[in-house]
Amino acid sequence: MRILLTNDDGIQAEGLLALKRAVESLGEVFVVAPDRPRSASGHSITLHKPLRLHKTKLADGSTAYSTNGTPADCVTLGRGVVMEEKCDLVISGINPDANLGWDTSYSGTVSAAAEAAVLGVRAFAISVASIHEAPVIANFETAGEVARNLIIQFGQHEIPKNVLLNVNVPNVAFNDIKGIQITRQGSRQYTDRLITRTDPWGHPYYWLGGSLLPERALDGTDVYAVQSGYVSITPIHLDLTAYVLLDAMRDWVAKE
Ligand code: MN
Numbered sequence: 364m365r366i367l368l369t370n371d372d373g374i375q376a377e378g379l380l381a382l383k384r385a386v387e388s389l390g391e392v393f394v395v396a397p398d399r400p401r402s403a404s405g406h407s408i409t410l411h412k413p414l415r416l417h418k419t420k421l422a423d424g425s426t427a428y429s430t431n432g433t434p435a436d437c438v439t440l441g442r443g444v445v446m447e448e449k450c451d452l453v454i455s456g457i458n459p460d461a462n463l464g465w466d467t468s469y470s471g472t473v474s475a476a477a478e479a480a481v482l483g484v485r486a487f488a489i490s491v492a493s494i495h496e497a498p499v500i501a502n503f504e505t506a507g508e509v510a511r512n513l514i515i516q517f518g519q520h521e522i523p524k525n526v527l528l529n530v531n532v533p534n535v536a537f538n539d540i541k542g543i544q545i546t547r548q549g550s551r552q553y554t555d556r557l558i559t560r561t562d563p564w565g566h567p568y569y570w571l572g573g574s575l576l577p578e579r580a581l582d583g584t585d586v587y588a589v590q591s592g593y594v595s596i597t598p599i600h601l602d603l604t605a606y607v608l609l610d611a612m613r614d615w616v617a618k619e
Pocket of ligand 1: 371372401402403458459472
C-alpha cells in the first residue's frame with residue numbers, strides 16, 4: 364500500500380513525524396507538506412503562481428518534500444508528481460488541535476483529505492483534541508495508534524467516492540480511550556471572534572480568534588463523542604447540498 368502523508372502545520376511539525384512513525388510499517392510512505400504553517404487555510408488551492416517541491420529531511424533522517432502550496436496542493440503534487448499517480452491512501456495530520464463541528468470547513472487538515480476525495484483517493488484527516496490552554500501537550504502517540512488501527516480496520520471496507528473521514532482523538536493515553544463513535548458533524552461556537560485593537564499610530568487593526576463557548580453538545584455529534592472520551596469518526600461528503608430544502612425551493616420557483 365502506498366500512503367501519502369500531509370498536514371497543515373508544516374513539514375517540520377511534530378504531529379506529522381508522529382503519524383509517519385505510527386503508520387510506516389503498514390506500507391510505502393511518502394511525505395509532502397507545506398513549507399510553513401497553513402492552519403485554517405481551508406480547501407484553497409494555488410492557481411496564480413508556480414508551485415515548487417523541495418526535497419528535504421524529517422527529524423528522523425527520512426526523505427520528505429515541502430511545497431510552497433496549500434495542504435490541498437500538497438495532495439495534488441504528492442500524488443501526481445512524487446507518487447506518479449500511484450496512491451492508495453492519503454492521511455492528513457496529526458493536527459495538534461481538534462477539527463470538530465464547523466471548524467471542519469476552515470481546516471487545512473480536513474481539506475487535504477477532501478482534496479484526496481476529489482481525486483478519487485481514499486483519505487482521512489486526524490486531529491488530537493488538545494485544548495489550547497498552557498501547557499498544551501498533544502498526545503500524538505495515541506492518535507498515531509488510532510491512525511494505524513484505522514488503516515487495518517477500514518482496509519477491508521469500501522468507502523464511497525467523494526467521501527473522506529474526519530477523525531478526532533481525545534488527548535489521553537491510548538488505554539484511556541473509551542471506544543470509537545461514528546458521528547455526525549456538530550457545531551462549535553466562539554465568543555469574541557473579532558477583536559479590534561489600536562496600533563501605535565492610532566489606527567485600528569483586527570484580529571480573528573476568540574475562545575470556545577461552553578455548550579452542551581448533542582448526542583451523536585463529533586463534539587459530544589470527543590467530550591465523552593471517545594474517538595470520533597465522521598464520514599464527510601464533498602456534496603454540500605442542503606437536501607432538506609430541495610422540494611420546498613422547487614415549490615417556490617414553480618409558483619412564480
Ligand atoms: Mn493545523
